[in-house]
Amino acid sequence: MKIERIRGGVSLRRTIESGTEEQRRAVLDIIAAVRARGDEALKEYTERFDGVRLDSLKVTEAELERAHAAMDAEMLQIIREAAANIRTYHERQKRSSWWMTNEDGTILGQKVTPLDAVGLYVPGGTAAYPSSVLMNVIPAQVAGVKRIVITSPPNQDGALPAGVLAAAYELGVTEIYKVGGAQAVAALAYGTETIRPVDKIFGPGNIYVALAKREVFGHVAIDMIAGPSEIVVLADETAHADEIAADLLSQAEHDVRASAILVTPSMKLALAVASEVERQLETLPRRGIAQAALEHYGAIYVTETLEEAVDVVNELAPEHLEVMTAEPLALLGKLRHAGAMFFGRFSSEPVGDYFAGPNHVLPTNGTARFSSGLGVDEFVKKSSVIVYSDAALAQHGGKIAAFARLEGLEAHARAVEMRLKKGE
Numbered sequence: 001m002k003i004e005r006i007r008g009g010v011s012l013r014r015t016i017e018s019g020t021e022e023q024r025r026a027v028l029d030i031i032a033a034v035r036a037r038g039d040e041a042l043k044e045y046t047e048r049f050d051g052v053r054l055d056s057l058k059v060t061e062a063e064l065e066r067a068h069a070a071m072d073a074e075m076l077q078i079i080r081e082a083a084a085n086i087r088t089y090h091e092r093q094k095r096s097s098w099w100m101t102n103e104d105g106t107i108l109g110q111k112v113t114p115l116d117a118v119g120l121y122v123p124g125g126t127a128a129y130p131s132s133v134l135m136n137v138i139p140a141q142v143a144g145v146k147r148i149v150i151t152s153p154p155n156q157d158g159a160l161p162a163g164v165l166a167a168a169y170e171l172g173v174t175e176i177y178k179v180g181g182a183q184a185v186a187a188l189a190y191g192t193e194t195i196r197p198v199d200k201i202f203g204p205g206n207i208y209v210a211l212a213k214r215e216v217f218g219h220v221a222i223d224m225i226a227g228p229s230e231i232v233v234l235a236d237e238t239a240h241a242d243e244i245a246a247d248l249l250s251q252a253e254h255d256v257r258a259s260a261i262l263v264t265p266s267m268k269l270a271l272a273v274a275s276e277v278e279r280q281l282e283t284l285p286r287r288g289i290a291q292a293a294l295e296h297y298g299a300i301y302v303t304e305t306l307e308e309a310v311d312v313v314n315e316l317a318p319e320h321l322e323v324m325t326a327e328p329l330a331l332l333g334k335l336r337h338a339g340a341m342f343f344g345r346f347s348s349e350p351v352g353d354y355f356a357g358p359n360h361v362l363p364t365n366g367t368a369r370f371s372s373g374l375g376v377d378e379f380v381k382k383s384s385v386i387v388y389s390d391a392a393l394a395q396h397g398g399k400i401a402a403f404a405r406l407e408g409l410e411a412h413a414r415a416v417e418m419r420l421k422k423g424e
Ligand SMILES: NC(=O)c1ccc[n+]([C@@H]2O[C@H](COP(=O)([O-])OP(=O)(O)OC[C@H]3O[C@@H](n4cnc5c(N)ncnc54)[C@H](O)[C@@H]3O)[C@@H](O)[C@H]2O)c1
Pocket: 026, 045, 049, 050, 122, 123, 124, 125, 126, 129, 132, 153, 179, 180, 181, 182, 183, 204, 205, 206, 207, 208, 209, 226, 227, 228, 229, 254, 255, 360, 361, 362
């Protein structure tokens, strides 16, 4: 890995993608075709891009049961325990509707309502992510969403990854479709003969999925445009180089565009981590992917002081931040921007990916400066509730009408004054 002495001036915003003109046009064509020709368009694109012609797009009950039954019993137990941890954590995020009453009889409040229907895109490709099924479905269930739909591209045998199906079945999700890419997003947004539309689309995917989510936004809601995984480790000379190297590789192996960065005031640690990464890469099954990621988006930044290192981390605003210093929690107050913060050497990033409980769907590309990870809030909406009393309107109606006239909106003013007159 490259070692660089720096004082700042760093950014993770290198992976923002808006796609090529050709990709944008392809996505618009796909969306238009799905809107015009429904299921038939889905089947054609599945044949073209995933190499399989399907008679039926929906995963059957038998397919789900088979995948679940085939799952190793011990593994199923681990999934259940992880799911319980994720549920417990997300239960704490649940908001209730609330009401306040004033002495004049006015009642004001906020009514929290779960979304009616959500669609979760589970990407195909080089890795299948049953853990992402848990991370998206559980907050939706905690929020009280009734209809949860999963779509994912089939392999050439026309099947979805068994782990994904088993995790979905374990959570009781049975509406699953074998459709991927922009066509899946279009189907979830606009509906087809088989797939009823949803209100909000969640989940990561490649450039076609990302562009399609951007395109349908407004007609439906979307969670975020998730980029490739990122990890930043903030460490001092007390940290263990082999553990840091392992954690950097844990995210680098996701994707050739993943990013893994160490920020440290210790040149000794920097050199040790660089050589550990090389050593550990030798036996890594996904070595090709991790190596490419580290070559383009990996770095070791050496600062003068730990304070400068903290500033650099805040500037990067990474998806995942690990803090491995002599007193990691002493830095909690100074660290401002990261999707998830892991403190101490036993809080290795994969602990959060799979098991601890917090969500692993997190902001990337430096967007942790202003956004948060997935949670129960993303699966509900809030309506303001206003119950104004006659006494309150009599007291404040004149002020409201005056405000309306300040904006030149006479009808607003009259609507209020009409009631004041009736009350006289
Ligand atoms: N941030 C996260 O939590 C997270 C988790 C998992 C995966 N990911 C990301 O998801 C992505 C998965 O990408 P993937 O491609 O393997 O799977 P994908 O499911 O996102 O995309 C596959 C689909 O892309 C479409 N497609 C392929 N080539 C096309 C073309 N030329 N024209 C139109 N459509 C085309 C096809 O419809 C195909 O079904 C990776 O970038 C990975 O990093 C992110």
